[in-house]
Amino acid sequence: MYKILKKQKWSDTIYSNWIEAPFVAKAAQPGQFIILITNQKGERIPLTIADSNAKEGWVQIVYQVVGASTLELSLMNEGDSLYAFVGPLGIPSEVENFGGKVLIIGGGIGIAPIHPIAKKLKELGNYVVSIIGARTKDLIIMEDKMREASNELHIATDDGTYGQKGFVTNIMDDILKKESEAIKDIWAIGPPIMMKMCTRVANEHNKQIWVSLNSIMVDGTGMCGACRVSVGGKTKFACVDGPEFRGNLVNFDEMMLRQKQYCDQEREALMLLEEKIRRQASNG
Amino acid sequence: MAEKLKPAERLKKDRVPMRAQEPEERINNFLEVPFGYSLQEAIEEAQRCLQCKPPYCVAGCPADVRIPEFIEKIIEEDIKGAFLEIKKTNALPAVCGRVCPQEEQCEGACIMNKKGKPIAIGRLERYVADWARELNYSDAKKASVRLNKKVAIVGSGPAGLACASDLAKLGYDVTIYEALHKAGGVLVYGIPEFRLPKAIVDYEVDQIKELGVEINLNYVIGLTKSVDELIQEYDAVFLANGAGAPSFLNIPGENLNGVYSASEFLTRSNLMKAYEFPNYATPIRVGERAVVVGGGNVAMDAVRTAKRLGAKEAIIVYRRSRKEMPARAEEIEHAEEEGIKFELLTNPVKVLGDEYGNVVGIECVRMELGEPDESGRRRPKEIKGSNFVIDTDTVIVAIGQSANPIVARSATGVETNKWGYFVADENGKTTHPKVWAGGDIVTGAATVILAVGAGKKAAKSIHETLSRQ
Structure with missing residues (x-):
């Protein structure tokens, strides 16, 4: 198994x-x-x-x-x-045929989970406009699969080594400036700071946006509450109430602080494991 | 074979105490606190039993354990015989011998209470079960009859295990579905090692597997598969998924780093073995001082765990007085011996944090007791202006659980009440003819033994129903 x-x-x-x-x-x-x-x-x-x-x-x-x-x-x-x-x-994405365009934004490792959502939206008959971005060209993943799952694909890299130089939010803003009306819904998945910025752009254009929150979890079935996030002033559990929430309602600052909860322990564990790997390599 | 004493002699004997780790030693480890009886001690204690007919103790036991019979076997020094007597009705004797509130059940009903102290039935049950485990003795064998009827059980906690065991012995094909990666439910994620060693749970679960029960781990009913699908695939379904959603205080600052639900704190420590971090990969943080809010058994487990994880001070904050605390007297005493502080008649109003989002304190208010409420306990009232702050690094909220919705929302035709618990009659029957439910997901958070009792009743009712078909 x-x-x-x-x-x-x-x-x-x-x-x-x-x-x-x-x-x-x-x-x-x-x-x-x-x-x-x-x-x-x-x-x-x-x-x-x-x-x-x-x-x-x-x-x-x-x-x-x-x-x-x-x-x-x-x-x-x-x-x-x-x-x-x-x-x-978790609860599946609320996908359906919206009778128009949908905007899909994936940043870094977040391109992976946005892919099945784009794929499904396209299958359902939506016109899928996707933006994928990363720090640099080497970190752009799943480009071919995203191209297949989208009707239009835009690419951004922070350092300009591939696609448009800049952030996914720059492209997002441009698209919304041109065709805010046509965009029926938006999904953004990536690092919390990216989702926060995408939400800011969505808010500026008065648009709703879905984000997927990767909070710290233990059981992942609503038993422990480790993953709690403030959404619209209420405490929600990312594992059973999400992981997708309307970004417009998410308290990202609190979420980002909560993600740092075990920084010290994580560093300690990583150092110990790296040390162990080094020792094994030198013995091997 | 030990001597059978005359009734008058039995009455003269004192209850045999159980040896235990000294408090100052045990707060530095996670090893079990009491050591258990020796054979000699078990016999001495067994000799006190009056062998009443009818036995009041059995009437007080939700698992119908054949108490006078197994005690008699101890006196005869036939420990195997005692074990077989217990196993006739109880699949989890080593667990129950440790965590049952015997003072409210068998021992509470014991006639000896009128003369002095009751027979230490729990300690004797524990002795017998440990004897079997230490010798790796097993009575488990697959039933000789095969009924060719399939029962699905959701959850591998005490209710699910008890039900599975009884049905398997009758010849049913039983499959348990467990969401976590380890079987045992609250016995493995909730109750700490120092109160219930996990090797004991594993042993009793293995015994149930030897009866032919299949346990599918990492399988979330409601997500991996729905209850509706189980109803299609099986002749009967028993829902025993536990309460399983933590309650919070709903006060400001509760999402600060360092605020845990008791479920999270205990799951990290017990199931994930965070007390062995970094040897085990799951981290936990406690700091110098920990505050646990609540007065039940879970609060005692959490506060004693915090102490063992290195908190210099571990404090219970409870809004009523000591008399109203729902925890077992033994747990409160153990906590007191270990230097746990109690801030009674105290209620938190706000968790305080620093600029990094970490807990630095908890603001509380003093309470006084007013008129009795619906539960019969005197209702606590705030004393205006009595606010004060306890500096702390960690806050653990242990004020109970509510119903987890995952299982229920995939079950068509199985009615829940307004709190999300399944509606079931005294036999565990729900509003769906093929579905039974029992344990915390029916009653709300309760005890291991009540869950065992519910599992047994459901097994009996399932058998009656399926036999008629």
């Missing part, structure tokens, strides 16, 4: 794994996430679903190595099995 069927390295820190998980693949819908555990001593890692195939029984995940647990995951190989893999969790 939970075998890594395929693994690809997409950049220095970005990887994609295809995991054997037939029950999850069968039920997965755009916008939902999974939780995995690498080994018996591992923590529960929530990751949004990048793609899935019910017939073949796999779920694709994309992750960036940021701490000890994602580093450990990146060290697992094809044929290895994860200790646990559970899902699909």
